[in-house]
Amino acid sequence: MTFSVTILGSNSALPTTKRYPTAQVLNVSERFFLIDCGEGTQLQLRSNKIKFSRINNIFISHLHGDHVFGLIGLISTFGLLGRTNDLHIYAHSDLEKILQPQIDYFCNDLRFELVFHHLNPREPELIFEDKNLEVTSFPLKHRVPTCGFLFREKQKQPNIIKEAISEFNLGIADIVKIKKGEPFYDGSGNPVDPDKLIIPPPVPRSYAFCSDTGYNPAMIPVIKDVNLLYHESTFADEHIDLAKKTTHSTARQAATIAKEANAGKLILGHFSSRYDDLSILEKEAREVFQETYLVNDGDVWKIKST
Amino acid sequence: MTFSVTILGSNSALPTTKRYPTAQVLNVSERFFLIDCGEGTQLQLRSNKIKFSRINNIFISHLHGDHVFGLIGLISTFGLLGRTNDLHIYAHSDLEKILQPQIDYFCNDLRFELVFHHLNPREPELIFEDKNLEVTSFPLKHRVPTCGFLFREKQKQPNIIKEAISEFNLGIADIVKIKKGEPFYDGSGNPVDPDKLIIPPPVPRSYAFCSDTGYNPAMIPVIKDVNLLYHESTFADEHIDLAKKTTHSTARQAATIAKEANAGKLILGHFSSRYDDLSILEKEAREVFQETYLVNDGDVWKIKST
Numbered sequence: 178m179t180f181s182v183t184i185l186g187s188n189s190a191l192p193t194t195k196r197y198p199t200a201q202v203l204n205v206s207e208r209f210f211l212i213d214c215g216e217g218t219q220l221q222l223r224s225n226k227i228k229f230s231r232i233n234n235i236f237i238s239h240l241h242g243d244h245v246f247g248l249i250g251l252i253s254t255f256g257l258l259g260r261t262n263d264l265h266i267y268a269h270s271d272l273e274k275i276l277q278p279q280i281d282y283f284c285n286d287l288r289f290e291l292v293f294h295h296l297n298p299r300e301p302e303l304i305f306e307d308k309n310l311e312v313t314s315f316p317l318k319h320r321v322p323t324c325g326f327l328f329r330e331k332q333k334q335p336n337i338i339k340e341a342i343s344e345f346n347l348g349i350a351d352i353v354k355i356k357k358g359e360p361f362y363d364g365s366g367n368p369v370d371p372d373k374l375i376i377p378p379p380v381p382r383s384y385a386f387c388s389d390t391g392y393n394p395a396m397i398p399v400i401k402d403v404n405l406l407y408h409e410s411t412f413a414d415e416h417i418d419l420a421k422k423t424t425h426s427t428a429r430q431a432a433t434i435a436k437e438a439n440a441g442k443l444i445l446g447h448f449s450s451r452y453d454d455l456s457i458l459e460k461e462a463r464e465v466f467q468e469t470y471l472v473n474d475g476d477v478w479k480i481k482s483t
Numbered sequence: 484m485t486f487s488v489t490i491l492g493s494n495s496a497l498p499t500t501k502r503y504p505t506a507q508v509l510n511v512s513e514r515f516f517l518i519d520c521g522e523g524t525q526l527q528l529r530s531n532k533i534k535f536s537r538i539n540n541i542f543i544s545h546l547h548g549d550h551v552f553g554l555i556g557l558i559s560t561f562g563l564l565g566r567t568n569d570l571h572i573y574a575h576s577d578l579e580k581i582l583q584p585q586i587d588y589f590c591n592d593l594r595f596e597l598v599f600h601h602l603n604p605r606e607p608e609l610i611f612e613d614k615n616l617e618v619t620s621f622p623l624k625h626r627v628p629t630c631g632f633l634f635r636e637k638q639k640q641p642n643i644i645k646e647a648i649s650e651f652n653l654g655i656a657d658i659v660k661i662k663k664g665e666p667f668y669d670g671s672g673n674p675v676d677p678d679k680l681i682i683p684p685p686v687p688r689s690y691a692f693c694s695d696t697g698y699n700p701a702m703i704p705v706i707k708d709v710n711l712l713y714h715e716s717t718f719a720d721e722h723i724d725l726a727k728k729t730t731h732s733t734a735r736q737a738a739t740i741a742k743e744a745n746a747g748k749l750i751l752g753h754f755s756s757r758y759d760d761l762s763i764l765e766k767e768a769r770e771v772f773q774e775t776y777l778v779n780d781g782d783v784w785k786i787k788s789t
Contacts (some may be wrong), residue, residue, distance in 0.1 A: 191560060194530050220498055243559075246556045279585075342605055
């Protein structure tokens with residue numbers, strides 16, 4: 178079961194020749210969840226060979242252009258490709274007001290429904306759920322209402338060991354109970370060691386997306402123990418005042434969040450175009466949290482099943 | 484004096500990994516005139532090292548997304564770069580209505596004026612003029628009001644041969660008259676051969692942009708004798724019915740326009756994504772007009788001074 182993030186764009190507001198504005202796509206068992214949609218996202222989806230038809234849910238952190246200008250082009254392309262499946266967009270309620278007139282003008286023959294879900298930027302909220310995954314939005318700290326997103330696999334039930342079915346003469350009702358973790362007794366009324374009955378399920382994996390945001394410890398309990406944390410890192414230490422003024426983070430602040438949240442790994446992006454050499458960001462972050470990496474467009478960050 | 488066109492995007496509505504949607508930039512002596520602005524135009528401007536500050540005029544042929552979705556991102560970036568010069572946009576009047584709410588929401592701190600010029604899609608009209616260049620819009624034939632653009636250098640005055648100034652004792656009034664083509668008489672009252680007085684000016688160069696359009700011979704008198712003609716060529720002969728239905732052109736139709744207009748050279752773009760091998764388009768066009776070439780993103784088509 179795949180659980181991986183592909184970086185489609187990793188720069189801040191001004192794109193460069195090597196870095197598009199923010200967009201990522203989370204692959205959960207070949208279902209793709211698009212996160213932010215800066216200009217050129219559809220071009221990057223093509224470059225990274227991601228099937229458009231597998232995207233049914235788009236999560237928009239906030240309504241700054243570098244996170245959203247690619248949306249109208251993507252929706253238009255979905256229309257030209259003959260899409261009929263509903264497309265769900267999770268965003269601040271203003272997006273619908275801004276986008277709808279453009280859709281009415283440029284894409285008036287769509288054969289699919291656009292379903293807008295309005296985010297709550299004040300507190301954590303479960304916004305999506307299917308049999309494999311839950312997505313929770315939570316407040317970030319930026320100049321406009323902004324949400325981060327926590328993607329977490331659901332806890333699966335254990336698998337029954339095949340040989341146990343005949344050995345203990347298990348019926349369907351027994352299997353349901355055992356999978357739920359209830360004790361099982363053999364013919365003599367003795368409890369059976371669960372290790373003889375079940376293979377434990379994989380540990381649920383998780384990914385958190387946090388951009389754009391100033392230093393915001395309030396998110397720590399929400400993302401506690403996350404496997405992979407993407408946190409914006411617009412500035413280096415020397416520009417901490419600018420980070421504060423623009424409500425962005427330094428790499429060191431991102432690393433502090435990762436450490437306090439006990440994240441497995443931290444990936445940094447949303448870099449200011451002012452840095453020719455970004456290694457200073459990695460260096461400063463690693464002084465706080467060793468497992469820190471800078472992302473590049475086209476990167477695929479996998480979380481293995483354990 | 485440079486007079487060249489850089490192709491920023493050459494595909495039709497669905498971009499591919501190799502071809503962005505429509506955008507071009509005309510370089511007239513290092514002043515850049517942007518023609519159409521599909522998604523990703525600002526990325527392509529950067530890739531092609533074109534200075535954003537040298538763009539003051541943007542010409543939008545029509546309001547289909549693949550010709551205009553890059554505009555809001557470009558305007559936003561102009562704002563972030565601290566632009567203060569006016570930006571002139573020549574487009575159908577609806578563009579202002581569609582774009583203004585987006586600008587108000589996403590770019591509310593622009594320090595430059597956006598000046599909208601509304602195109603007349605019914606007849607040719609001079610829409611821009613400076614000391615070097617004239618731009619004329621003219622009707623194309625598409626599903627929505629659409630204009631082509633003819634960029635033509637102004638006729639320059641001849642240069643006076645330096646040696647003639649002392650030889651004939653020319654005063655400023657004489658020079659002004661000679662440059663205007665009036666006859667000059669020497670001290671004996673005999674007319675002086677102009678070849679002894681002036682170097683003829685270069686022949687004005689011209690470029691015509693025609694996309695999107697069905698086969699439209701009405702444009703021929705407007706673009707007569709143009710040096711370089713860009714004409715859309717969405718389809719090959721086999722899809723001529725589709726061309727008619729969607730009001731696009733085949734390569735052969737584009738070549739017929741070039742031939743009838745006595746164009747110097749024809750360049751083709753706006754290709755349908757259905758063709759893996761585009762050489763059929765070039766072949767079919769060359770059967771009518773030999774000097775035909777397919778464009779690629781990043782191409783620079785120069786028109787030399789003669």
